[in-house]
Amino acid sequence: MKLSCAFLALAVVALAAASPVPKKTLDKDTLMKQKMVYKLLFRVSQDELLPDLHERGTKWVLEEHKDVFTKPEIVDDFLVWYKEASEPHYLARGEPFSLFYTKHREYAIKLFKLFFFAKDFDTFMDVAVWARYHVNEGVFMYAFHTALLHREDAKDLMLPPLYEVNPHFYLTSDVMVKAFYAKMYGKDYTNEKPYIIEANYTGYPEPWDAEQVLSYFLEDVGMNTYNGFVALQYPSYMNETYYGVKFERRGEFYWYYLKQLYARYFLERLSHSFPDVKMVDYWKKVKVGYTPFITYPNGHEAPMRPKGIEPKDLDTNTVKQIFNYEKRIRDAIDFGAFVSDKHEYVVVDDHNGLELVGDAVFGTGDNHVSKRYYPSLFRSLMMLFGHITDPMHEFEVPPSVLEHAQTFMRDPLFFSIVKRVLHIFDQYTETLKPYTKDELIAPGVKIESVDVDKLNTFFDHFYVDMKNALPYREKEEIHMTFVRARQWRLNHKPFSYRVQVSSDKDMDAVVRVFIGPKYDYLHNEMHLDDMRKYMFEIDRFPYHLKAGKTVVERNSRDSEFFGGDSPSYMDLYGRIEKSLKGEENFVYEDNTHQCGFPERMMLPKGTKSGLPLTFYVIVSPYHK
Ligand SMILES: *[C@@H]1O[C@H](CO)[C@@H](O)[C@H](O)[C@H]1NC(C)=O
Numbered sequence: 001m002k003l004s005c006a007f008l009a010l011a012v013v014a015l016a017a018a019s020p021v022p023k024k025t026l027d028k029d030t031l032m033k034q035k036m037v038y039k040l041l042f043r044v045s046q047d048e049l050l051p052d053l054h055e056r057g058t059k060w061v062l063e064e065h066k067d068v069f070t071k072p073e074i075v076d077d078f079l080v081w082y083k084e085a086s087e088p089h090y091l092a093r094g095e096p097f098s099l100f101y102t103k104h105r106e107y108a109i110k111l112f113k114l115f116f117f118a119k120d121f122d123t124f125m126d127v128a129v130w131a132r133y134h135v136n137e138g139v140f141m142y143a144f145h146t147a148l149l150h151r152e153d154a155k156d157l158m159l160p161p162l163y164e165v166n167p168h169f170y171l172t173s174d175v176m177v178k179a180f181y182a183k184m185y186g187k188d189y190t191n192e193k194p195y196i197i198e199a200n201y202t203g204y205p206e207p208w209d210a211e212q213v214l215s216y217f218l219e220d221v222g223m224n225t226y227n228g229f230v231a232l233q234y235p236s237y238m239n240e241t242y243y244g245v246k247f248e249r250r251g252e253f254y255w256y257y258l259k260q261l262y263a264r265y266f267l268e269r270l271s272h273s274f275p276d277v278k279m280v281d282y283w284k285k286v287k288v289g290y291t292p293f294i295t296y297p298n299g300h301e302a303p304m305r306p307k308g309i310e311p312k313d314l315d316t317n318t319v320k321q322i323f324n325y326e327k328r329i330r331d332a333i334d335f336g337a338f339v340s341d342k343h344e345y346v347v348v349d350d351h352n353g354l355e356l357v358g359d360a361v362f363g364t365g366d367n368h369v370s371k372r373y374y375p376s377l378f379r380s381l382m383m384l385f386g387h388i389t390d391p392m393h394e395f396e397v398p399p400s401v402l403e404h405a406q407t408f409m410r411d412p413l414f415f416s417i418v419k420r421v422l423h424i425f426d427q428y429t430e431t432l433k434p435y436t437k438d439e440l441i442a443p444g445v446k447i448e449s450v451d452v453d454k455l456n457t458f459f460d461h462f463y464v465d466m467k468n469a470l471p472y473r474e475k476e477e478i479h480m481t482f483v484r485a486r487q488w489r490l491n492h493k494p495f496s497y498r499v500q501v502s503s504d505k506d507m508d509a510v511v512r513v514f515i516g517p518k519y520d521y522l523h524n525e526m527h528l529d530d531m532r533k534y535m536f537e538i539d540r541f542p543y544h545l546k547a548g549k550t551v552v553e554r555n556s557r558d559s560e561f562f563g564g565d566s567p568s569y570m571d572l573y574g575r576i577e578k579s580l581k582g583e584e585n586f587v588y589e590d591n592t593h594q595c596g597f598p599e600r601m602m603l604p605k606g607t608k609s610g611l612p613l614t615f616y617v618i619v620s621p622y623h624k
């Protein structure tokens with residue numbers, strides 16, 4: 001089975017992982033669950049479209065069902081917030097929600113607890129249907145998705161693609177408006193011949209500054225879906241003691257994930273001969289401006305940011321406070337210990353260092369470091385720069401794209417923030433003793449040569465079904481509406497590479513493969529020590545080496561780091577219905593989980609004369 005999402009990043013690669021993906025046919029019970037989930041996520045902002053759901057959601061009363069939760073106290077706790085949040089200008093239905101806002105977040109977590117601690121799947125559905133009609137749409141969708149990914153009885157369910165559930169996060173507002181008109185006036189379109197809306201990226205066809213040509217990368221639907229998924233898979237607040245779940249080295253995972261994103265973005269910049277980004281500064285003007293052209297379903301626009309604006313105190317934190325959060329982490333690295341909630345020192349050692357720094361930066365982890373003394377720096381930075389145009393919430397500007405995992409990468413400033421965050425980890429890794437040669441080499445093993453096919457990139461078309469973005473008078477209309485957005489996107493031809501290895505004995509090894517830069521943006525050859533910061537890991541797999549020469553042949557499609565496209569919401573829904581009628585056998589495929597970095601985006605866009613890259617392969621002994 002494909003390891004779910006980016007879990008692979010740190011998971012131990014097992015030798016057995018090389019076996020093919022087992023496919024399983026969904027049974028009736030699972031199909032019913034699937035259908036329910038798909039219905040619940042459809043047109044969440046429209047109340048009376050699906051009468052059966054509406055009736056169930058309005059009849060059930062949360063107050064009367066405290067006994068259906070394994071932790072009954074969570075109901076009252078939620079209700080207090082629910083009453084307050086239903087007031088206008090907080091989080092009544094219709095208002096934009098952001099998990100980065102402290103109060104929104106608290107509220108969403110409280111709903112998530114109801115979903116997570118519901119005694120069985122049917123109860124979970126009762127609460128979900130109730131919430132679907134009573135709670136703010138954004139809060140509902142966030143908590144529902146997260147519960148589906150973390151409840152044991154729902155883990156295997158496929159989720160509809162995030163970009164079709166929330167198309168307004170992925171497509172600019174002109175596309176949304178065109179879809180609306182197409183539905184109003186369009187006639188005679190069919191599933192085979194839908195109405196097509198050409199969607200472009202911000203800054204196209206005329207970029208407002210040279211770097212905006214990179215929006216095809218930053219706004220890529222697959223990349224943003226992946227970011228959204230990672231956030232859902234690794235909620236920083238879920239802890240072992242309370243939720244009974246275990247995340248392996250979550251803080252460290254987040255570091256690795258951002259490092260990969262950053263390296264990949266660097267390579268894309270290189271393809272356009274742009275230099276590396278500069279990290280954000282607390283005390284300097286932000287030089288990068290951005291207009292997202294993203295509109296919330298209630299019609300409010302995500303704010304734009306002009307160039308040359310300075311970070312200002314927020315209503316929740318001052319600039320100085322956030323600066324201090326960072327300083328505390330940097331001090332802990334230099335001092336060699338963090339403080340815990342119990343006011344004890346947690347000593348940083350080679351084994352746990354990255355995890356501790358990660359916990360402090362991302363606010364993850366159980367008991368390790370004090371959450372009060374080290375509140376999530378990452379989130380604070382995103383709020384500081386995300387809310388830069390309305391820091392005191394004076395003008396009720398809705399959340400910026402930086403304040404949602406599904407959209408934060410759209411804003412080029414994201415990578416300047418990431419760079420600052422990664423720099424903290426660099427400060428830590430520089431305190432480590434360098435590896436000795438013996439620690440790195442596999443004795444008796446030598447890579448004789450590496451041979452890579454010619455790499456080819458190109459742009460192709462990609463379709464987003466707009467059904468979930470449109471209002472309907474009645475259910476029947478849904479099946480008569482055929483509107484799709486079409487966008488060009490980066491892709492590449494699959495390629496193979498061959499690594500010739502000689503070994504003086506039989507041995508289990510792990511092969512890791514990276515691509516990185518060869519020249520900097522001025523076409524100077526880069527030193528290995530600079531290159532390593534921008535190495536993008538594209539594969540990691542176990543391999544049994546035989547004594548003598550072996551050619552390890554591998555295809556780009558074999559890599560478990562990457563995921564493919566998802567089938568569309570309506571295709572999947574149609575297949576579920578057919579399978580329930582016995583007309584089709586629904587076979588479960590893991591990639592419908594949208595996990596993994598998009599496979600299409602493995603390589604940076606090539607150039608006419610060719611973009612030189614470094615292909616780096618390392619073979620190490622396999623230690624279980
Ligand atoms: C988007 O803009 C690019 C650059 O001008 C252009 O080549 C492309 O055709 C445009 N695509 C659409 C769908 O408008």
Ligand SMILES: *[C@@H]1O[C@H](CO)[C@@H](O)[C@H](O)[C@H]1NC(C)=O
Pocket residue numbers: 237239241242365366367
């Ligand atoms: C774990 O989460 C629960 C619920 O949010 C919270 O009450 C508790 O303090 C957390 N425990 C730790 C050790 O962080």
